[in-house]
Amino acid sequence: MKNFKRTVLAAVVVAMISGCGSAEDSSARFIESGKDLMEQGEFDKARLEFRNALQINPLEAEGYYQLALIDEKGQKWKGMYSNLVTVESLNPNHVPAIIKLGQLHVVSGQLDEAMKRAEKALSLEPENTDAILLKATTLIKQENFGMAESEINRVLAIDPKHMEALTARVMLFKNSGQTRKALDAADEALAIHPDAMPLKMIKLSVYQELNDYAAMESLYRELLPEYPNESWVAVSLAKLLNDSMNRYDDSKKVLEDYVANNPDDAETIMLLVALINSRDPDLAMTKLDEFIAAKPDNQELRFAKIEMLSIQGKQDLMISELEAIIASEPTSEIGLRARASIAGIKAQEGQFEEAETMVNDILAVSSEHEQALLLKAKLQLRNEQIDPAISNLRVLIRNNAELDEAMVLLAQAYALTGSSELAENSFRQALSVNPTNAQAALSVASVLMRGNDLDRTEQVLVRALDGNAGNENLLQALAQIRILKRDWAGTQQALDGLADSSALTHLLTAQMYQGLNDNTLAIAEYEAALKIDPNLTRALQQMMAIYYQQDQKEEIVTFLNDHIAQYPELTNGYLVLADFYRTEDNLPEAIATIDRALANDDEWTAGYSLKANLHYLNSEPDAAIAAFEEGLAKTPEDNQLAMQLASTHESKKEFEQARRLYEEVIARDPSIDVAANNLSSLLSDQFESPENLQRALVLSSRFRDSEQPYFADTFGWVNYKLGNYEDARPALERAASSNDAIALFHYHLGRLYVALKMPAEARQSFERAEQMANEENDAELAGKIGEQLSQL
Template sequence: MTRLLLVISLLFTLTACDSSEERAEEHFRNAMSLLEAGDPDRALIELRNVLKLNTSHTEARRLYADTVIERGQLEEGLAQYLRLAEQTPEDGPANRIVTQMLLANGDYEGAALYATKAKAALPDDPNVNAMNAAITYQLAVQGKDAKGIHDALEQAKAVLQADPDQFYARQTVMADLIENGAWTALLDQADAGLAIDQQSLPLHRARLMALERLGDLSGIETSLQTMTQLFPEEESLGVKLVNWYTRQGRTDDAEAWLAKQVGQFPDARQTLITYIRGTRGIAPALTALDEALNAQPMPEDVAQDRLTFAAMRAALRYENGERDQAINELRTLIEDAPESESKDRARMALATILDDQDQHEEAQSLVSATLTHDPSQVEALRLQASWMIAADETGDAILLLRKALDQAPDNAQVLATLSQAYEREGSRDLMSDVLMRAVEAANYEPSLTLRMVNVLKAQGQLHAAEELTIDALRRQNTDLALIGTLAEIHIAMEDWGRVTQDIQRLRSLDAPAATSLANELEGQQLALRRKTAELMQFVEANLGSDSNGTAMVVRSLILNDQINEATDFARKAYDANPEDPVAIFLYATTLGHQKQDAEAIALFRKLVTNDPTQRDSWMAIYNLLQRDGQMDQGLAVLDEALTHLPDDAGLLWIRASHMQTSGDIDQAIVLYEDLYQKNSDAEMIANNLASLLSTARTDENSLNRAYIIARRLQNSSIPAYQDTYGWIAYRRGELTDAVAHLESAASALSFDPTVQYHAGMAYIASNQPEKARKVLLQAADLLAQAPEAMPDLANMVNDALGGLAVPEQASAGN
């Protein structure tokens, strides 16, 4: 009976298998019929049914993969071919396609395995041999394997000689020519390839590279024009052509080319207007917009989206200083418009302006309305995320920005905002990477480029900062901010020859602003090189009695510790023009350096009496009173200054520091909190607030808030920031981080007993008693020598040292 049941069971199983295979074949036939009928959607459904019923149906899997690849679903196609290659390792065509797709992704190591299998199955296939050569070459280059490079190159040349149509073989030969700077040969190879395949964008790019290196200006222009015609969907080519015209000083040609694109592409006129704004200014851009908006008949692209162009015009008016008119114009446009994508863009233009004007409530209302209409609107997501970053809600901000990047992966402003989120979190590497992506996406736009340059400078990477600035100048070769920054980098590098070149470059522009910057840099370099005599000659010859020249000389003399000479020079300028605010300020400053405080304060008082908004003069008075130990009088001056400048961040900062120094910690925290709310990007404010929250308060909420504020300070090279973050890490029990930061801070701030104490406590917690003893003893010595009493800190240091002594004594007793 048991044997009978087993036989019956096997029969049913076989019947079921036959049935599933038959059904799979029926689905497969249906899929082929549907594909022939031009219905790939339903065909894919049938092919999925095949693979559900029979996972080993190789032809169905191959057809499915080919179909999704043809529809642009490359990842899905690759996944299916990978499975096919695993199921049938001897399948040459499958391994060949996997190799080709991995090569296209730049995954040479992954491609190598499948290329070997493809070659074993298809030893005479020229495409397989070309790909093998390409993979071997790239891996040899990565491994610096000279013999491997030579052998791969010879293989590629042999394939190419036998079959000139093999792209990967030609690409390998060209890669080696690029590596060796053989630009004429590269041009010949690219031309030979293009004679076979005129539609190959990589070959056109290689040809353009060769022409650029050879300096063939006519060839570059012709090549770029050809590429923009052949590949109109590649927006970067049009950008490259326009930038090339601009670098050559041919802005009219660039503008003419952009004008030809109007009507052919949706955003072409907006791009043209933006270019005119950047090269010729706001007024010509407004004129071009007015002409388009008032034309009879109105151009089709403008008529179809008049709201966008009207909003663009209002934004330009705002930029032109017509702020109230622009805001009212945008409000009217939005109020009268039905819900649409254009209305969303107009709302965002207004929201950005209102945010700039600190009218946050209305700006947030506009963003909310936009996201209600379109939850994926890129600029609304970006602006919302920027507010979250300011509120330290970086996790939520990053999620929003990733959502925005799903819609616009190369949006420079979204990338720049994402970099701010990473910076706020303390993820410095991610911040740098994303900001560089933003710079590239914006085609090295000056303001974004300078942000990245400042990051590199802060990291001490002056050569990288220099290269980046030069890259940007190749695209905007007259931008004063970029040239000035390049000169500052060269000054920091003490490369005086290049500083001179930068100054000459500015003078060659023959523009008042450029000349003024050149003079400033000239004076700066002479002062830094301690060439005071030459500086005085330069000032006399070029600036005469200009107050900037006087300031240059005075700064230089002070820098050289020539205080008497500086005072004499400033006095002469003051005597010549006793009502000139700059002359008064300079003379008062030199008197302060000579400890003639009463006379200095009187002159600074004269300045603030004439103009109570002279913030620097108020601060100078405060500093002089502080130096003389007149704390109450200094505080009174601060309060007086704040009656005239109630929102001045510098004065509020000093008042908070004063409260901190005088021991009124709660009031200092209140002031820092207010400053932080107004400008949470300022690292100094963040550092001081986080430091006070973590040192003066012991509750968990204050510590958590301190950590959120101070995250951006981790791995900073600034000792004070290292101390703040390290102490917070110590209090959170993150001892590895704490020791790393506090050890560095204690080394740099060896004169600060608080920092030595912090490092000592971290060493104790991480079981490093000898290191702890050393820094705690140093703290005790500093406190003993300190003119100001710090009894609380002294007691804490003594307690920590006492705690270290107990285990040692116990050990001796044993």
């Protein structure tokens, strides 16, 4: 047997040696074959050929460059960028790749990087027109129009008909505000290249800036016969006629003519129906029925009708349509989509159990059905089943990288687990996919605000408003940013988009006046806001701030007591007054104020939490516990209060009481992850026994793949205690590598490494734990770590 193996190995070596001389040739043949296929438009087959070339020679830069070109065709920018970076690392002088990278940097706004690539390409090939144009377009973006024009003229001196140079010249004039010259330059270029669509598009954008709608109409009508099957031309013209020129009939005719010639274009049909619906809903429905009768198998048209019925508020008819689809095709794609739509309606109506049953039935047929899986994740988040929701949302995003709604939900799920960095990344990902996603924009804006990056915050909000005109949350955030920037004209512009009579408008107007140091007008606007919405806490807080700034403390107390007398059922007056007393270090009076509120509403659970916190500030821990217990006596099944009280007992090392409270919470609602985590931790650390460790394992098993570091650490530590080291390791390593890691996580990981006989890794973990424990002022843990290090 040994001789047989040696013979086979020798044969393989001989084959490898004999093939070495031809490997380069084979790789080149695959690349040439791939290029031929690209010319024929066979991009998938070409990609396979380039992959074959790279299998033979992984250091072949040209193979990666050709893959980048395929990615460019498919608008897969991340893949294109990755392949170009690989080309640059393998062949730093590959000029076409350098130029393509520079172009990507221009698009992404990284102008310094773009200029570096342009200069490098020109150092290698000084007369390369693409490199010169890269430098020119970068200069245009940098608003260095004089130098940009010189570079463009260099290209035109080499080739007076250079299409990209002529286009860049038009863009230069447009961006520098020379609109007349831009139009003249476009006409000159079109005389040379009469079919150049980019030039015509630039002309349209210039006309739009000039509000020259007649010229835009004329150019669109020239394009219609040239591109009879391109929907964007007809749709753009129809939008111009209807939205900007108030010519509904002409707009409708443009779309009708296009649809008559392109009866299979369901998307444009739906736009036509939507246009008609804006004027005549009954006619729109009749038209849509005609289209459906002509194309009965078109799913999009059938669901367009369902959506229109929803918009018209005809819920019963909408459900009937969905049920008819389900009856005829219960397990087809359209049938599953209809069932998912009804499940969504059930969820909106609060029939969550029925919705979940329907979703599970759909997923039993199609385990990754997008609509059903998305609704499943929403229901899981509602039930605080965070980890299963995260798992489903990842599947959705893996299957559809453009699904920004799933990204927003994933961000919210991460936020619920305390993983703020993962949440922020998901919100940013959603915003990159869809810059008009309001939820993502508000979240990213909030993060940018914390970094005091006001300019980028404003840009995010303005872009989001492009797709959400009139969105109050976005306008409110934009107004607040502009107040901070002291951009009063911009603030007023944002306020103009809000309803004049709303409490929100008065509140923001008051903030603007407050920023202008006109406190009289600010107070008048805050009072107007409170008259509309007396529960507007921010208005009370800002008025208190104005009075406090003017040292009118008696006026604060009088004003807030008057508000309380007028609206005794609202808690905001008590809250702001208690906060005033806390600011004045008058904690007994702050506590008395909260007691006044609780006397009026003894089921106000947040009041008991606030009262307990005030007692803590006043160095009265027993009174704090009494406040929590008082709240639980009034609302005995309030899980939040019970968990806060349990946490308080833990901090006082009263572990038995904490355990009892966590057990009660889990008995009421087993899905609460925080309660399961905290009880598992207590059982494994304070009540360790074989039985309790097994119970802790059952409770924490849901955290096996959790991204929340505290949950992952608990699962890992319980498994460590049970000797399940292979289960413990990934969870503990994940917790310790998190940006939210604490000293305890590194200590736990060090203990595991000791058990696994990995002393170097153990020492590294303990040293990191010791450093963090000292930073956290945790002397007890630091002592334990010191013992472990001495034993090592």
